[in-house]
Amino acid sequence: MSHEKFQECIEECMRCMMACNHCYNACLEDENVAMMIHCIRLDRQCADICSFAAHAMSTNSVYAREICMICADVREECGNECKQHDVQHCQVCAEACRTMAA
Secondary structure, three states: OOHHHHHHHHHHHHHHHHHHHHHHHHHHOOOOHHHHHHHHHHHHHHHHHHHHHHHHHHOOOOOHHHHHHHHHHHHHHHHHHHOOOOOHHHHHHHHHHHHHHO
16 A cells, blocks of 8 residues: 555654654653653653554555554553643643544
């Protein structure tokens, strides 16, 4: 399958990765960073898997489907965690994760 067929998903993965990276960095600066540890870890993992999924799709990996399925699971968990926090960067990240998981 040509990477052009994946273009929209690749772009969404990159948007989600950027939102997770922003949330990750903002959480590190939170006054109560200890409370944000789970969110920080999920942000990092979600950003990494989104980047990896985009790469797999862009190179027509035979494992792209399986990688994207794992990516959807991680995005869902990250989105669920972020939506629990009442700070804007977490809400933006949660929305990016939900958009991707759908």
